[in-house]
Amino acid sequence: MKPIIQVKDVYFRYEGDDPLSSALNGTTLDIEQGRFVVILGHNGSGKSTLAKHLNGILLPDKGCILVDGMDTRDETKLLEIRRTVGMVFQNPDNQMVASVVEDDVAFAPENLGYPPEEIRLRVDEALKLVDMYDYRLHSPHLLSGGQKQRVAIAGVIAMRPRCIVLDEPTAMLDPAGRHEVIDTIKRLCREHGITIILITHHMNEAIDADRVFVMSNGKVVSEGTPKEVFSNVEALKAEGLTVPDSVELIYQLRLAGLDIPKEALTVEETAQAIATALK
Amino acid sequence: MLKDITLGQYFPGNSFIHRLDPRTKLICTVIYIAALFVAKSYITYGVLLLTLVLCVAVSKIKASAMLKGMKPLALIIIFTAILNLFYIKGGTELFSFWVLTVTTEGIKTACFMVIRIMMLISGTFLLTYTTTPMSLTDGLELLLNPLKKIRVPVHEFSMMMSIALRFIPTLIEEADKISNAQKARGADFETGKLTERAKALLPLLVPLFVSAIRRADELAIAMESRCYHGGEGRTRMKKLSLKLSDLMTMVFSLLFLAGIIILARFGF
Numbered sequence: 001m002k003p004i005i006q007v008k009d010v011y012f013r014y015e016g017d018d019p020l021s022s023a024l025n026g027t028t029l030d031i032e033q034g035r036f037v038v039i040l041g042h043n044g045s046g047k048s049t050l051a052k053h054l055n056g057i058l059l060p061d062k063g064c065i066l067v068d069g070m071d072t073r074d075e076t077k078l079l080e081i082r083r084t085v086g087m088v089f090q091n092p093d094n095q096m097v098a099s100v101v102e103d104d105v106a107f108a109p110e111n112l113g114y115p116p117e118e119i120r121l122r123v124d125e126a127l128k129l130v131d132m133y134d135y136r137l138h139s140p141h142l143l144s145g146g147q148k149q150r151v152a153i154a155g156v157i158a159m160r161p162r163c164i165v166l167d168e169p170t171a172m173l174d175p176a177g178r179h180e181v182i183d184t185i186k187r188l189c190r191e192h193g194i195t196i197i198l199i200t201h202h203m204n205e206a207i208d209a210d211r212v213f214v215m216s217n218g219k220v221v222s223e224g225t226p227k228e229v230f231s232n233v234e235a236l237k238a239e240g241l242t243v244p245d246s247v248e249l250i251y252q253l254r255l256a257g258l259d260i261p262k263e264a265l266t267v268e269e270t271a272q273a274i275a276t277a278l279k
Numbered sequence: 280m281l282k283d284i285t286l287g288q289y290f291p292g293n294s295f296i297h298r299l300d301p302r303t304k305l306i307c308t309v310i311y312i313a314a315l316f317v318a319k320s321y322i323t324y325g326v327l328l329l330t331l332v333l334c335v336a337v338s339k340i341k342a343s344a345m346l347k348g349m350k351p352l353a354l355i356i357i358f359t360a361i362l363n364l365f366y367i368k369g370g371t372e373l374f375s376f377w378v379l380t381v382t383t384e385g386i387k388t389a390c391f392m393v394i395r396i397m398m399l400i401s402g403t404f405l406l407t408y409t410t411t412p413m414s415l416t417d418g419l420e421l422l423l424n425p426l427k428k429i430r431v432p433v434h435e436f437s438m439m440m441s442i443a444l445r446f447i448p449t450l451i452e453e454a455d456k457i458s459n460a461q462k463a464r465g466a467d468f469e470t471g472k473l474t475e476r477a478k479a480l481l482p483l484l485v486p487l488f489v490s491a492i493r494r495a496d497e498l499a500i501a502m503e504s505r506c507y508h509g510g511e512g513r514t515r516m517k518k519l520s521l522k523l524s525d526l527m528t529m530v531f532s533l534l535f536l537a538g539i540i541i542l543a544r545f546g547f
Binding site for chain 1: 441448449517
């Protein structure tokens with residue numbers, strides 16, 4: 001399958017930063033259409049900088065990024081690129097423009113100049129997809145964090161993007177809100193074929209991914225399926241990252257001398273593996 | 280303490296006035312204010328007062344809400360009354376004291392001024408009480424649209440206004456949080472001299488401004504990510520449309536103004 005996003009050897013340094021420390025240092029990765037991709041990395045690994053490159057908010061100093069074959073440096077394609085790749089940020093409060101939920105969701109299609117009936121259709125569809133249709137006339141500041149973030153996702157879906165990038169969307173949420181948001185984006189990917197790029201440092205959110213990229217110092221240092229990436233616990237710890245709780249448990253059990261296969265990832269698989277080993 | 284601040288107070292309802300297009304209401308308010316300045320006699324004032332009372336009754340807004348809104352402006356009203364009372368000379372002199380003289384004409388003008396200001400305030404309150412801040416902004420943008428021809432950034436202004444309205448509750452919440460955090464560390468906002476209290480506000484205002492600027496930066500990126508590129512080629516989901524009732528209201532208001540002008544011309 002042809003990748004929807006290609007990042008080719010990208011270098012980027014913020015203005016005013018130390019010339020020796022670049023935010024991106026030759027990042028290269030391909031993301032295929034319809035996949036659920038997770039990008040992991042500790043603070044300052046360049047993952048948020050990479051996210052802002054994917055829809056042309058930042059432009060690379062060197063190298064290039066192709067979104068569905070369009071170069072992000074091509075200004076004539078900028079709107080098309082931003083419509084293809086939607087972006088959801090960490091703080092839901094700081095990405096809402098309107099005082100009513102449905103007006104906020106309508107913001108993007110209004111910017112794209114669709115006729116009013118088409119906008120209405122897209123807004124209702126988007127709100128139903130994230131299960132917030134009943135709240136369409138509410139004021140955003142009275143919603144919970146998880147609900148606000150779902151409205152922010154609806155605001156992006158209203159553009160009917162082929163890909164959604166979420167930059168630590170759960171960092172400011174309580175566990176219940178985190179669950180709501182992760183469930184919603186998984187559903188969008190599995191049932192509606194939207195490519196999801198989730199940037200996070202919650203390792204547990206990476207378990208269901210199709211592909212995981214680990215970033216460090218502006219470079220991709222490891223990539224593969226979650227099983228492949230998490231099988232190398234020592235390497236991840238060397239990057240200053242933790243592993244999902246289930247993986248950590250099996251790692252510690254193995255260190256303690258229990259003979260147990262490393263492949264288990266989900267809670268069920270882990271329980272099964274431990275039960276078999278103890279028999 | 281900060282939760283009490285309400286800006287652009289809106290009383291939800293579904294009266295005839297609530298349902299009017301915001302543009303109609305804006306234009307009618309301007310017409311009403313113009314009529315107020317034309318009126319000079321008991322008769323014209325009476326007509327205007329009657330109209331106002333009728334409109335308030337139709338809107339189902341409580342008279343007490345109107346009066347409550349006037350409280351912060353009481354000082355201006357009293358000041359105007361006193362100024363007119365002593366400075367207007369004419370008619371018979373009632374009494375004089377030192378340099379101050381009160382005449383019958385002075386009393387009459389002072390009364391008229393107070394009534395005029397109160398009616399002026401009530402008229403504009405009727406507008407903001409029956410219109411959501413959002414539709415008010417939209418209406419204003421559409422009304423000022425012709426100014427785009429002389430390069431007035433009308434869309435940008437109305438966008439700024441609606442974002443400001445959107446962030447008022449967020450910033451109030453944030454100010455509350457910061458003030459609690461400072462109180463927890465021993466800050467005192469409530470006692471001391473005025474200058475001391477003003478100084479105590481500094482550790483509240485600085486973080487609030489810093490965070491507001493950071494929010495603005497993030498919001499700008501989020502807006503760009505959602506394809507915002509200025510007002511050009513932008514459409515709206517909810518199109519404001521003038522209905523027959525709007526046109527009738529506007530025509531009636533104009534006739535009303537004409538009537539007041541004619542009455543004032545003939546000395547009523």
